[in-house]
Amino acid sequence: MSFVSMPRQDLLLAIDSLAQEKQIDRDIVIESLEAAIAKIAKHKYGEEFNIVANIDRKNGAIYVKRLFDVIASPNDVDEYDANTMLTVDQAKKYAKYPSVGDVVEDPLPEPEFGRMAFQTARQIMTGRVRDAEKGRQYEEFKDNIGDIVSGVVKRIEFGNVFVDINGKAEGYIKGTELIPGERLAVGDRVRALIMDVARSNSGPQIFLTRTHPMFMEKLFVQEVPEIYEGIIKIKSVSRAPGSHAKIAVETSDPSIDAVGMTVGIKGTRIQPVINECHGEKIDVILYSEDPAVFIVNAMQPAKVAKIIVDEDTRTAAVVVTEDQQSLAIGRRGQNVRLASQLTGWNIDVMNEAQEQERRAKEFKEKTELFIKGLDVDEMIAHLLITEGFRTIEEIAFVDATELESIEGFNPELAAELQTRAKTYLDKIESDYLNTGHQLGMSDDLLTFDFIKRPIIMKLGENGVKSLSDLADLAADELIEILGEDTMSPRLAARVVMKARELAYGITQEEE
Numbered sequence: 001m002s003f004v005s006m007p008r009q010d011l012l013l014a015i016d017s018l019a020q021e022k023q024i025d026r027d028i029v030i031e032s033l034e035a036a037i038a039k040i041a042k043h044k045y046g047e048e049f050n051i052v053a054n055i056d057r058k059n060g061a062i063y064v065k066r067l068f069d070v071i072a073s074p075n076d077v078d079e080y081d082a083n084t085m086l087t088v089d090q091a092k093k094y095a096k097y098p099s100v101g102d103v104v105e106d107p108l109p110e111p112e113f114g115r116m117a118f119q120t121a122r123q124i125m126t127g128r129v130r131d132a133e134k135g136r137q138y139e140e141f142k143d144n145i146g147d148i149v150s151g152v153v154k155r156i157e158f159g160n161v162f163v164d165i166n167g168k169a170e171g172y173i174k175g176t177e178l179i180p181g182e183r184l185a186v187g188d189r190v191r192a193l194i195m196d197v198a199r200s201n202s203g204p205q206i207f208l209t210r211t212h213p214m215f216m217e218k219l220f221v222q223e224v225p226e227i228y229e230g231i232i233k234i235k236s237v238s239r240a241p242g243s244h245a246k247i248a249v250e251t252s253d254p255s256i257d258a259v260g261m262t263v264g265i266k267g268t269r270i271q272p273v274i275n276e277c278h279g280e281k282i283d284v285i286l287y288s289e290d291p292a293v294f295i296v297n298a299m300q301p302a303k304v305a306k307i308i309v310d311e312d313t314r315t316a317a318v319v320v321t322e323d324q325q326s327l328a329i330g331r332r333g334q335n336v337r338l339a340s341q342l343t344g345w346n347i348d349v350m351n352e353a354q355e356q357e358r359r360a361k362e363f364k365e366k367t368e369l370f371i372k373g374l375d376v377d378e379m380i381a382h383l384l385i386t387e388g389f390r391t392i393e394e395i396a397f398v399d400a401t402e403l404e405s406i407e408g409f410n411p412e413l414a415a416e417l418q419t420r421a422k423t424y425l426d427k428i429e430s431d432y433l434n435t436g437h438q439l440g441m442s443d444d445l446l447t448f449d450f451i452k453r454p455i456i457m458k459l460g461e462n463g464v465k466s467l468s469d470l471a472d473l474a475a476d477e478l479i480e481i482l483g484e485d486t487m488s489p490r491l492a493a494r495v496v497m498k499a500r501e502l503a504y505g506i507t508q509e510e511e
Contacts, residue, residue, distance in 0.1 A: 177421070
């Protein structure tokens, strides 16, 4: 006996309408209704049966059926259930040629939808549709991490702001992610960056921020067409939210003024960003591949008289006139700190008198080093420094003709200096390795040339004994060991990534 529901085009119309309203897949609505009908049928025919319902996707007809697994014998299964299992002979009542492993169907009449049944169906459908809607919202917003969204403030609790995002979901701005000094009220429209999205029973948790540097970057993308189109590129952003920010831009088109176009005529393009960021002062900086030029630009509005860079440690000494020093440093060190964050270099600001003092100190230290390491008198040490030699390594491995060309030097003296230099370096290397081995450090870390040896030794003294130990650290953990004055966050990240590349073969792109 077969029971078939009459076609129900009105049911399909209702399904399509609900799917469109909730912006979820039509099949999800149909499956939730099928589950509801199956639940009602179980109430009528028995919870112990395996009952399913199907809705024809074309005409809306409803089919209700009881399913049985075909088995050879009750003795062949671990737990025999007569309500869901049939032997081959028993299954012939529902199928002509059943075999073990088949599933046979027993068609049932469509259950009547009384008041209680209707409420049950409605609860099941509502729950499933709501779950599907939450899943859709999570997937939608998860893919939009790093984008700006706009919403209306719903409520404020203990300084934290809850935002209705276009009626689709609720966003959350922690008090520390609000720009200092801004005051939002219920009903205010606010823009923020999606920082993270997490699943929860009540729907996706959307964490927003207005203080992240990327928030400012995305605002410029919205306000400057050339940035949106990729003609002008934003290289980096540093912020002291609500107070001061720096943004570095570049373009490959020599006919375009990247800074001027970003600012706009009379500030028409930058002003909306300033307003959105609660009056934050913004310096637009021209990026350069030359670190010295980039650092000088980043120090704006201060004028730099001289710069000395050390690419090994990514540190730069910026020399300014005395009247520019306070401007270069900024209030509470803000200008130089933002410039350091923007460029990824540790920047030290000094005036001309301090720079002369620093040079005199360096000259004295180099003189003492050459006298000790090469066993020479002060005059020869001064001659080497005057000719531009900074380290004993340079003297040991430079072409001998460069030493011979120094006034008063001859081939014999040049050869002797190089011999003494190499002997000194061999002793330093031996002492360094012995000290490291006594600390239990492995050679792969001791010979890690990406950072200087005093730093490597400090790592060993703090429990980092191998390159894999270093690779397993997070950048902030490395800074905690070495101190903020020793390494910037960006340099720490580069050190860790290099260690992972050497220890585990993980490239920067994979990271």
